[in-house]
Amino acid sequence: MKKIHIIALLVIAVAFGVILASLSNNSSYASFKEATDHPRNTYHVVGKLDRAKAFEYDPHVNANLFTFYLVDKDGTERKVLLGKPKPDDFEKSDQIVVIGKATGNDEFVAADVLMKCPSKYTADSIPGQKQSSL
Amino acid sequence: MNEVTYIGEQIGWQYAGNSFVFLSFVAALLASFSFYRSANDNELADGPWKKLGRIAFTIHSFAVIGIMTTMFCMIFKHLYQYHYVWEYSNDAMPRRYTLACFWGGQEGSFLLWTFWNVVIGNVLMRTAKNWEPPVMTTISLVQVFLASMLLGFHVSGLTIGSNPFILLRETPGFLNAPLFNTPDYASKLAKTAQGLNPLLQNYWMTIHPPTLFLGFASTVVPFAYAIAGLWKKKYGEWQLDALPWTFFGIMILGTGILMGGAWAYESLSFGGFWAWDPVENASLIPWLTFVGAGHVMIVYKARKNSAMSTFIFPIITFVLVLYSTFLTRSGILGNTSVHAFTDLGMSGQLLIYLLFFIVLAIALIIINWKKIPRDVAEEELWSREFWMFLGSLVLLMACVQIVVTTSIPVTSKLAGYLHDKLPFMKDAFEKLSKQAPPIDRIGFYNKWQIPFAILVLLILSFGLFFKFKNTDMKQLWKQIMLPFIVSVVLCSISVLLLKETNGFYIALLFMGWFAVCANFYYWMKNKKAVFLKAGASFAHVGFGLIMMGALISTSKKQIISVNTSRKSVRSIDESFSDATNIRMDQGDTLRMGDYYVTYAGKQKVGKNILYAIEYLSKDVDTKKYSLQFTLHPIIQLNPQMGNVAEPSTKHFYDKDIYTHITYADPNSLKEENPGQQYTLARNNTLGIDDKMYSSRDTITLIGLDSHIDLKKYNLKDGDIAVGAILSITDSSHAAYKAEPIYVISGNQVEAIDDTVVKAGLKFSFTKIDPQNHKVDISIAEAKQVARDYIVMEAMIFPYINVLWLGCLIMILGTTLAIRQRIIKSREALKKENAGNETQA
Numbered sequence: 022m023k024k025i026h027i028i029a030l031l032v033i034a035v036a037f038g039v040i041l042a043s044l045s046n047n048s049s050y051a052s053f054k055e056a057t058d059h060p061r062n063t064y065h066v067v068g069k070l071d072r073a074k075a076f077e078y079d080p081h082v083n084a085n086l087f088t089f090y091l092v093d094k095d096g097t098e099r100k101v102l103l104g105k106p107k108p109d110d111f112e113k114s115d116q117i118v119v120i121g122k123a124t125g126n127d128e129f130v131a132a133d134v135l136m137k138c139p140s141k142y143t144a145d146s147i148p149g150q151k152q153s154s155l
Numbered sequence: 156m157n158e159v160t161y162i163g164e165q166i167g168w169q170y171a172g173n174s175f176v177f178l179s180f181v182a183a184l185l186a187s188f189s190f191y192r193s194a195n196d197n198e199l200a201d202g203p204w205k206k207l208g209r210i211a212f213t214i215h216s217f218a219v220i221g222i223m224t225t226m227f228c229m230i231f232k233h234l235y236q237y238h239y240v241w242e243y244s245n246d247a248m249p250r251r252y253t254l255a256c257f258w259g260g261q262e263g264s265f266l267l268w269t270f271w272n273v274v275i276g277n278v279l280m281r282t283a284k285n286w287e288p289p290v291m292t293t294i295s296l297v298q299v300f301l302a303s304m305l306l307g308f309h310v311s312g313l314t315i316g317s318n319p320f321i322l323l324r325e326t327p328g329f330l331n332a333p334l335f336n337t338p339d340y341a342s343k344l345a346k347t348a349q350g351l352n353p354l355l356q357n358y359w360m361t362i363h364p365p366t367l368f369l370g371f372a373s374t375v376v377p378f379a380y381a382i383a384g385l386w387k388k389k390y391g392e393w394q395l396d397a398l399p400w401t402f403f404g405i406m407i408l409g410t411g412i413l414m415g416g417a418w419a420y421e422s423l424s425f426g427g428f429w430a431w432d433p434v435e436n437a438s439l440i441p442w443l444t445f446v447g448a449g450h451v452m453i454v455y456k457a458r459k460n461s462a463m464s465t466f467i468f469p470i471i472t473f474v475l476v477l478y479s480t481f482l483t484r485s486g487i488l489g490n491t492s493v494h495a496f497t498d499l500g501m502s503g504q505l506l507i508y509l510l511f512f513i514v515l516a517i518a519l520i521i522i523n524w525k526k527i528p529r530d531v532a533e534e535e536l537w538s539r540e541f542w543m544f545l546g547s548l549v550l551l552m553a554c555v556q557i558v559v560t561t562s563i564p565v566t567s568k569l570a571g572y573l574h575d576k577l578p579f580m581k582d583a584f585e586k587l588s589k590q591a592p593p594i595d596r597i598g599f600y601n602k603w604q605i606p607f608a609i610l611v612l613l614i615l616s617f618g619l620f621f622k623f624k625n626t627d628m629k630q631l632w633k634q635i636m637l638p639f640i641v642s643v644v645l646c647s648i649s650v651l652l653l654k655e656t657n658g659f660y661i662a663l664l665f666m667g668w669f670a671v672c673a674n675f676y677y678w679m680k681n682k683k684a685v686f687l688k689a690g691a692s693f694a695h696v697g698f699g700l701i702m703m704g705a706l707i708s709t710s711k712k713q714i715i716s717v718n719t720s721r722k723s724v725r726s727i728d729e730s731f732s733d734a735t736n737i738r739m740d741q742g743d744t745l746r747m748g749d750y751y752v753t754y755a756g757k758q759k760v761g762k763n764i765l766y767a768i769e770y771l772s773k774d775v776d777t778k779k780y781s782l783q784f785t786l787h788p789i790i791q792l793n794p795q796m797g798n799v800a801e802p803s804t805k806h807f808y809d810k811d812i813y814t815h816i817t818y819a820d821p822n823s824l825k826e827e828n829p830g831q832q833y834t835l836a837r838n839n840t841l842g843i844d845d846k847m848y849s850s851r852d853t854i855t856l857i858g859l860d861s862h863i864d865l866k867k868y869n870l871k872d873g874d875i876a877v878g879a880i881l882s883i884t885d886s887s888h889a890a891y892k893a894e895p896i897y898v899i900s901g902n903q904v905e906a907i908d909d910t911v912v913k914a915g916l917k918f919s920f921t922k923i924d925p926q927n928h929k930v931d932i933s934i935a936e937a938k939q940v941a942r943d944y945i946v947m948e949a950m951i952f953p954y955i956n957v958l959w960l961g962c963l964i965m966i967l968g969t970t971l972a973i974r975q976r977i978i979k980s981r982e983a984l985k986k987e988n989a990g991n992e993t994q995a
Contacts, residue, residue, distance in 0.1 A: 023533050024533060024534065024536065024541075025534075028548070032548055035552055036552060036555055039555055039556045039559065039603070040559050042603075048592065048594045049586075049589040049590055050567075050589045050591045051589070063594050064591075065592075065594075078818070080738040080818060080944060080946050081738065081944075084736045084737055084738040084818070085731065085735055085736050104731030105736070105817075106736050106818040109797055109798055109799070109800065110797035113797060120594055130731075132731070133594075
C-alpha cells in the first residue's frame with residue numbers, strides 16, 4: 022500500500038470521527054416539558070416572552086440575575102432565571118432561545134439567552150412594525 | 156386603488172439604477188458567452204469572440220460602477236423615498252458613514268463583491284494572456300449570478316434578486332401605509348428614516364467589509380484557473396499563473412478576518428476577539444482551504460508531481476465562499492447567530508448558485524479523472540512536498556469540523572424535511588432535526604481546534620527545513636536542534652510564569668514557540684536574513700504568534716469584576732457565576748484585581764453617553780488612592796434600534812484591561828441632567844461642635860468663619876458675612892466640607908447656600924443667635940437619594956499584543972511571499988519565451 026492510500030484512509034477516518042463527534046454533542050432543542058422530564062440535561066428551548074408578567078432585574082439585589090416568563094412552542098410557561106444582566110432591548114425581542122436546565126420547582130435556569138430582535142442586528146424586520154413607524 | 160400624484164419624488168434615480176442593473180446582467184451574460192466561444196474555438200490572439208467578450212465585460216464594468224454611483228448619490232442626497240436609503244441612513248448620521256451605509260445591507264454588500272470581481276476581471280483581461288478566454292468565462296459567469304442578485308424579479312414564487320432601487324412605497328410591508336396617500340410624502344420621511352445600525356457606525360465598518368469581500372472575490376481566480384485547466388485539458392500549466400493571486404487572496408482574506416476580530420474586540424461586546432460565531436466561522440472556513448490551496452500549488456510548481464490536489468483545494472475554497480454566503484444570507488442561522496442577515500427571500504436563488512458551481516466542478520473533475528497527471532513514483536516520507544500536502548490536509552480537516560458544527564441549523568432543517576418525507580430511519584432523522592448548536596460554543600470549538608492547531612504548528616515548524624524530493628534527516632535534526640532547545644527553554648519559562656497546567660495548552664504553547672523559533676532560525680540561517688526572502692518564514696512566525704497570543708489571552712483571561720453584593724447567584728445554580736457583572740453606584744470604589752475602581756460619573760456627547768470609570772491604586776502605607784487611568788465605555792443611544800454598548804480598553808504592553816457596561820440605570824438614560832430637586836429644608840439649631848444628621852450623613856459644626864472674601868460672592872464692601880464651617884461624614888467615612896454663609900447687607904439678611912453634590916445635600920445658614928452662641932442651619936436633601944448606577948464587567952486579557960503582533964507579521968510575510976511569487980512567475984515566463992525563441 023502506498024503512503025498516499027494510508028493517508029487517504031486516515032483522513033477519511035478522522036473526517037468521519039470529526040463529523041460524528043461534532044454532531045453528537047448532547048445539545049438539542051426541546052420543550053419545557055421534555056426539559057422537566059430530564060432535569061440533568063441542558064436544552065435549548067425556543068419560546069415567546071409572556072409580556073403580561075413582569076421581568077425582574079434589580080442590580081441592587083444582584084447584578085447577575087434576571088428573571089422573566091417564557092411560553093414555549095407547546096404553550097407551557099416557565100419562570101426563567103438567567104444568570105446575566107438584563108440584555109438591552111429585551112422587551113423588543115420577538116423570539117427567544119434559552120439555554121439551560123429545568124429545576125424541580127417548575128423553573129428553568131438559563132446560562133445564556135439568544136434573542137431574535139426584529140430590528141437590532143438585521144436589515145429586515147417585521148413589516149408591520151416598521152410600517153407603523155412611518 | 157386610489158391614484159395619488161406624488162410630489163417631490165425623484166424617480167430618475169430608479170430608472171438610471173435599474174437600467175444599470177439590467178445592463179450589467181446582460182453584459183455579463185454576453186461576456187461569458189463570448190469568452191466561452193473564444194475559448195472553445197481556441198481562437199488566436201485577437202479573435203472576434205475574445206474582442207466581443209472584452210467589450211461586453213468592459214460594458215459590464217461600467218454598468219456596475221454606474222449602479223454604485225447611483226446608489227451612492229441616493230444615499231448622499233438623502234432620498235428617503237428609496238427603501239434602501241430609508242433603511243440604512245438618516246440625517247443624523249455623519250457623512251463619513253455614507254460608504255458604510257452603502258454596504259450596510261445585503262444588496263450593497265453583494266454589489267461590493269461584484270465590484271471587486273470587476274476589478275479582478277479587468278486585471279486578468281490585461282495579464283492572463285492565453286488563459287484569458289477560459290478564465291474570463293468563469294468570472295463572467297460568476298458576474299451573471301452576482302448581477303442577478305440585484306434584479307428583483309418575482310417568477311412563480313422564486314425571488315430573483317433584491318433590487319436596491321425600489322421605492323419605499325413599493326416595498327412589501329409598506330404598501331398600505333397611510334402616509335402614501337399624501338402626495339408630498341417624500342419630504343416627510345427624514346424623521347422616520349432608520350439609519351445604519353449603531354453597531355455598524357464605526358470606522359471598522361468602512362474598512363472591514365471591503366477587505367473581506369476583496370478576499371472572498373479573489374478566491375474566484377484560482378477557481379477559474381482550475382476550471383479552465385480542466386476544460387482546456389491543460390492540467391499543469393495554470394498553477395504558476397494562479398499562485399500570486401492565491402497568496403494575494405490568502406493575505407487579503409486573512410487581513411479581513413483579523414480586522415473582524417479586532418473590530419469585535421475593540422468595539423463590540425463579545426468579550427473577546429473571536430467568539431466562534433457562525434458568521435465569523437463562515438469567513439474563516441474558506442481561508443483554511445485557501446491556505447491549503449496555496450501550499451499544494453507550490454508543491455506542484457516545484458515538483459510537477461500530482462496535480463489532483465491543485466484542482467480540489469481551489470474548488471473547495473470557492474464552493475465554501477458560496478456556502479458561507481448561503482449560510483449568512485439565507486436566514487438559516489436565524490436562531491444561532493446574533494449578526495446573520497435575515498432572509499430576503501433569496502435562499503432558493505443562493506442554493507441554485509451553490510449547486511450550479513458544485514455540479515460544474517464535480518462534473519469536470521469526473522470527466523478528466525483519468526487524465527489529471529498523477530505521480531508515478533511515490534513521494535519520499537522526508538520530503539517537503541509530503542509534509543506540505545499533509546499540512547494542507549490538516550487544515551482541511553480543521554475546516555471540516557468547523558463546517559459541520561456551524562452547519563447544524565442546516566442539517567437539522569434537512570433532517571426534519573427527510574423525516575417528513577422518508578418512511579425509514581424516522582428516529583435518526585428526528586433526533587438530528589432537534590440538534591442544537593453546542594451549549595458552550597467557545598469551549599467546544601477550542602477543544603476541537605487545539606489539536607489541529609498543534610499539528611499544523613508542528614508541520615510548519617519543520618516544514619521549511621525539509622527539502623523537495625528528499626532530505627538528509629541527520630542534517631535536518633542538526634539544524635533544528637538549536638531552535639528546539641530554545642523553544643523548550645522559552646516554553647518552560649512561560650508555563651511557569653503563567654502557571655499553566657492544562658496539557659493541551661502547554662503543548663500548543665510549546666508548538667507556538669517552536670514555530671516562531673524554527674522559522675526565524677531558518678530565515679537567519681538559510682535565507683541569510685535577507686528581508687525580501689522572509690515571506691514563508693515570517694508568515695509562519697506570525698501564525699505561531701497568533702496561536703500563542705490567542706491561547707494565552709483566552710485561557711488566562713481574568714474577570715475582575717467580582718460580584719460582592721449580598722445575594723450570590725451561585726446559590727441558585729452552579730453554572731452561574733458571580734464573577735462577571737458588578738453593580739457600581741456613582742462614587743463607589745470597589746476593589747477589582749489589583750485596582751480600585753470608581754464609577755466617577757457620566758457625560759453625554761452627541762448620541763453617546765460616556766461613562767468615566769476610574770482605575771485607582773492604593774498606596775499601602777498612606778492608604779491614599781491615586782488615579783492610574785480612566786476608561787470611557789460608551790452607551791450609544793438609538794431610539795430606533797435600541798441602545799448599544801461599546802467597551803473601552805486600556806492597552807498595556809503585556810495586558811489589556813477591558814471594561815464594558817452591561818446594564819445602565821434606565822432612568823438616568825432618559826433624563827438629560829434634570830435640575831436637582833431637593834426636599835423641604837429642615838432647620839437645626841447648633842452650637843460649635845454640635846452634630847446634626849441627614850438621612851445618611853453626620854454633619855458637625857466646626858466653627859464660624861468671619862474672614863469671607865466679599866468679592867468672591869459679589870458682596871458690597873460694607874456687608875457683614877459669616878460662614879459656618881461644616882464637616883460631613885457619610886457611612887463609608889468619606890468626608891466633605893461645606894460653608895454656607897450668612898450675610899447682613901444694610902437692613903437685609905441674606906443666605907448664600909452651599910451645595911455638596913456628591914453627598915446630595917444643600918445647606919443654608921439662616922440665623923445667628925449671639926446671646927446663646929447658637930446658629931440655625933437648614934439641610935435639604937437631594938430628592939433622588941438613589942444614586943445613579945451601572946452594571947459593568949471588567950476583565951484582563953494578558954499578552955493579547957502577541958496576537959496582534961502575530962497578525963502584522965503574518966500579513967507582512969504573506970505580502971513578501973506574493974512579491975516572490977510574482978517575480979518567479981515572471982522569470983518562468985521569460986525562460987519560456989527564451990525557450991520558444993531558441994526553438995524558433
